[in-house]
Amino acid sequence: MRATSRPVKFVSGAVRAPGDKSCSHRALMMAAVAEGSTTVSGLLEGEDVINTARAVAALGAGVERLGAGVWRVEGVGRRGLTAPNSDIDFGNSGTGARLMMGLAAGHDLTARFVGDESLSSRPMERVLRPLREMGLVAETAPGGRLPVRLTGGRLKAVRYAPPEASAQVKSAILLAGLRASGVTIVEEKEATRDHTERMLRAFGVEVGVELRDGAGPIVSIRGGQDLRAGEATVAGDPSSAAFALTAGLIAGGEAAVSGMLDNVTRTGFMTAAREMGADVTILPDGLATGEATVRAIARGSALRGVRLDPALVPSMIDELPIFAVLASFAEGETLVTGAAELRVKESDRIRAICAMLSANGVEVEELADGFRIRGCGSRGVPGGGLVEARHDHRIAMSALVMGAAAQASVSVDDVDMIATSYPEFFEHMAFLGTDLTRADR
Incomplete structure (x- = not known):
């Protein structure tokens, strides 16, 4: 049209x-791995976010729309996410695909992520590179693009300095760090949006932030922390x-x-x-x-x-x-x-x-x-x-x-x-x- x-x-x-698109993606993902039921209000009901809702449901979380912008998510908690029955399609959402790679990396599952023509032309290696260092096994299409087949499991913490300023790279590493052994550290080149850090804290996770002159902050997360379910407003x-x-x-x-x-x-x-x-x-x-x-x-x-x-x-x-x-x-x-x-x-x-x-x-x-x-x-x-x-x-x-x-x-x-x-x-x-x-x- x-x-x-x-x-x-x-x-x-x-x-x-x-509802903020960045925060909507993150609210669904964190609710999906929290222990118990979370009600999310103000959720953006655009196609990108709906695809993330479908993705967390495919990975084992319970997802239900209660009304306009109001969704309930039953988190998997310590049980962990599970392998999907089919490909997970993120449509046009780079945020959904990249952050979900980090979220899924520490869980015992194999999944194949796909997207539309536009998303399939965009780079994924910038996210996969540090996740592989942590222990994720991932295969991409030529050029480091979707489709991506990933196998999660035991992760080890890393200290990583992304060469580019990217909230998506930082967030994927932090989400993977939730299930890693040790303390995962991201040294940012420049400050980027910090919604992941803020929402993790709202779900009860301790996140360290060290501010620096002339460079972005150093962000850290200790693996093994549980997320608390509750009420979330976007x-x-x-x-x-x-x-x-x-x-x-x-x-x-x-x-x-x-x-x-x-x-x-x-x-x-x-x-x-x-x-x-x-x-x-x-x-x-x-x-x-x-x-x-x-x-x-x-x-x-x-x-x-x-x-x-x-x-x-x-x-x-x-x-x-x-x-x-x-x-x-x-x-x-x-x-x-x-x-x-x-x-x-x-x-x-x-x-x-x-x-x-x-x-x-x-x-x-x-x-x-x-x-x-x-x-x-x-x-x-x-x-x-x-x-x-x-x-x-x-x-x-x-x-x-x-x-x-x-x-x-x-x-x-x-x-x-x-x-x-x-x-x-x-x-x-x-x-x-x-x-x-x-x-x-």
Whole structure:
């Protein structure tokens, strides 16, 4: 299905951020290996997370949907996960596949992980390398990609320094460390999102964090700890909230998002937007499991280009496509570097971002590890283009938000994959007053 976004005079309204995708995956996985029954509220019910729910069920956990965003998981506890009866399909979810490799590594089972065409083109060796050091046996398709056949069992603790800043690599190692003998240590190159550490603590696990100047933290976990079942609430996703907030900033009016996760490892977009001159108010809005939440209010703003600090990139890696849209409406040049990780997302996101902007009259230069955008400022973004989504939900949503404030409509060739991360996207955008239509291709 394709979609078109037409310019509007302003947006207005308030929506609640959908459950954070990263936290939703982790809540299901930790509940699956806890002792007893856990009720998870606020779970994102996108395709990626549903595939993780199916995966933990296939590995022996009891999983039941009780209502909208409310799920009950019967954990396997010390019994351990069990071998599935068939392949486990993660669809398009790199987070689900990579973290589950770590979770399954310390259990006495053999499983084959598969995914869709997009996921099967993405690298898995960065996760499997340290897991093999711990004792996992894993066979991959050529190039270190899915399908992956893994055999878990007894693991030994490792001290590992990932060559890249990756919360997925760190998290997979920590989850494997739950069943390893000894203390597993991860030395981070740069600080990455710490939802795994926070949620492990909420489930009763001791996690050590040693902060360092000039480098990321050293994170440690002692094997053999039990996870306590209970109640878990998932905070709202700041990566999804960025779409509504950007609509408010570029289309004018006011857009508010409540229940949004407030975590320093995820606030890069808000920091960068404010550096551009964005009028954004942040107010306390309660607590979720392991996380504080806030209400963010964005108002139409005159934006200026910035040279993005590469240190901010890990805390806004998923928001860089919508940040590029924001930069397109700014006055002057915006430079983003240090974002080579975008090359191995659902698409080559650097190339996809540049193609999206070029198709709509924005001057952009592709760099090896980022991009340079010459914002349209008071001239306005021309729009009028057809954007190739490249099976990437964030490119599709970013293009549609652009269309709300461009001079002419913006179309996207495929929007079906938006449901992987933000099933309520079209509903929320309509509530804010954008003009989006969908039609069969």
